[in-house]
Amino acid sequence: MKVVGISGSPRRSGNSEILLDRALEGAMSTGADVEKIVLNELDIRSCQECGGCDKAGVCVIADGMGHLYKTLDKADAIIVSSPVFFASLSAQTKMMIDRFQCEWMAKYMLKKAMRKKRRKGLFICVAGSHRNDHFDNARSVIKAFFATLDIEYCSELFCGGIEKMRDVDNEEKALNKAYALGMKLVKL
Ligand SMILES: Cc1cc2nc3c(=O)[nH]c(=O)nc-3n(C[C@H](O)[C@H](O)[C@H](O)COP(=O)(O)O)c2cc1C
Structure with missing residues (x-):
């Protein structure tokens, strides 16, 4: 079982990355093989809407x-x-998602058979406020992303009221939930 964590924050060891790390620890505790990707450290361009994926459903931009x-x-x-x-989501996260337009093209326009296995997905999101509408917006984008990639939206963890670096360290409930959801994702 391979679990990939994608960190969309521009700051290292920020609140969302700490929760992601906890979830990955939970997954690892069940024997899963885990890998973390920090989007801000990849050399990624935004989707150029160039039409390069129209024919083969493959992105033509060579980068991270x-x-x-x-x-x-x-x-x-x-x-x-x-x-x-x-x-909404961070720019890093949204930019990565837009680059999956090639998969959207392959799946919905070119009707290409994509992968057979359906993958499991967990979404972790943090915010300075407690505004549900902000989390709703973020969830809606992630659901569209997961649907395109045949990733089942299994669970979510939203943690509001955290702003400064390491504020999440005081959120014991959220840290424990992240660990439990990471474990659950493997067992599902
Ligand atoms: C550019 C920017 C925009 C933000 N916009 C919002 C927002 O619309 N709503 C909100 O609740 N918090 C907002 N925040 C606060 C962050 O969501 C919050 O500080 C969060 O803990 C950062 O997570 P990180 O440490 O994982 O980067 C914003 C922060 C920044 C830097």
Whole structure:
């Protein structure tokens, strides 16, 4: 069982990455093989809407996404973590998602048979406020992303009221829940 965690925060060891790490620890405790990808450290361009994927359903931009496409393909479960930025996902997370337009094209327009196995997905999101509408927006984008990639939206962890670095260290309930959800994702 391979679990891939994607960290969408621009800051290392930020609140969302700490929760992601806890979830990955939970997954690891069940014997899963885990890998973490920090989007801000990859060299990724935004989707150029160039139409390069129209014919083959494959992205023509050669950059850090190449590694991500391959890694997600091998994954059995995927955990995406992102902070809420301006009532949505971080730019890093959204930019990565847009680069899966090639899979949307392959699946829905070219009717290409994609992978057989359905992968499991967990979404972790943190925010400075407690605004449900901000989490709703973020969830809606992740659900569209997961649906395109045949990732089942299994569970979510939203943690509001955390703003400064390591604020999440005081959120014992959320840290424990992240660990438990990581474990559960493997067992599902
Ligand atoms: C550019 C920017 C935009 C933000 N927008 C929102 C927002 O719309 N709603 C909110 O509740 N928090 C917002 N925040 C606060 C972050 O979600 C919060 O600080 C979070 O803990 C950061 O997570 P991280 O440490 O994983 O990066 C924003 C922060 C930044 C830097």
